[in-house]
Amino acid sequence: MKKDQIFILKDRGILFIEGEDAKEFLQNIVTNDINKVSNAYSCFSSLLTPQGKYLFDFIIVKKKGGYLIDCELDQIEDLEKRLGIYKLNSKIEISNLTNEFQVAVISNEKFLSLENSKDQEGYTIAFRDDPFFIDPRNKKLGARVIINLEKLYLSIKKLELKLSDSKEYYDLSYNLGIPQINTKNLKEKVFGLECNFEELNAIDFKKGCYVGQENTARMKLKNKLRKKLLPLKAEKKLNIGSDVNYKEIKIGTVLISEPHPFALIKLVDPDFSEFKDKELLVDNNVSRIIQ
Secondary structure, eight states, rough: OOOTTHHHEEEEEEEEEEEETTHHHHHSSSSSGGOOOOOBBBBEEEEEESSSSSEEEEEEEETTTEEEEEEHHHHHHHHHHHHHHHHHTOOOOEEETTTEEOOOOOHHHHHHHTTOOOOOOOOOEEEEEEEEEEEEOOOOGGGEEEEEEEHHHHHHHTTTTEOOOHHHHHHHHHTTTTTOOOGGGTTTTSSSGGGGTTTTTOOOSOOOTTTTTHHHHHHTTOOOEEEEEEEEEEOOOOOOEEEEEEEEEEEEEEEEOSSSOOEEESTTTTTTTHHSSSSSSEEEEEEEOOO
């Protein structure tokens, strides 16, 4: 990622949760610790089923009066509805601000040139009152920006940034093993830990109860992680639901097909080390796991 690049992510949506119970409301349902979220720190988190399976993932950012939720656009309405189910008597308001805010990505180099910045995942500063922060999942993804649409192009001009194709950014995310498009295909098919949420800083194992906490903690404690969501490189398009095979043994299933394929892959029986660098077959297409 070059210093002067900016990627505008038009497939992201924004919710805003405000009200006197906003912090407690989020703390009781999401996988990360909301107590850590501040004007200086943003976090990656998720919402799971009571059994600990994937529903949504998102980034949580402190904003005056509440919290911004940065989620895949295709998931934003379903997330809003799901949060509404959990609302009950909580004194909160949930607003969809997708038409008012835009998510973008700049380089860490540009971020670190700004006043008060720090080279730390999740570290957040305000630039013209909008949050700029290093991606809390992996700093190699650059620095994220959630900016009012009215100020977007003024900020691009002020920071001397050049618009770049978002495909380059999503290719980077894919090579890092982080799916951000068509995540709806993962719903209720994978456990949170199988989505690499521990490695991506999405789970706080010390925070206490949240939806799906019991199974997630049990899997962690008993080291029961037997599968993992991993990116595949293939010669042709892979189909959702197709088997991933190694020496005629099924070792996984394709869950995301486009624009970048991801599959849920076994870690044992056979052992992952046996095939992690080998050619695999998916519908007679040669594939490899990206490491």
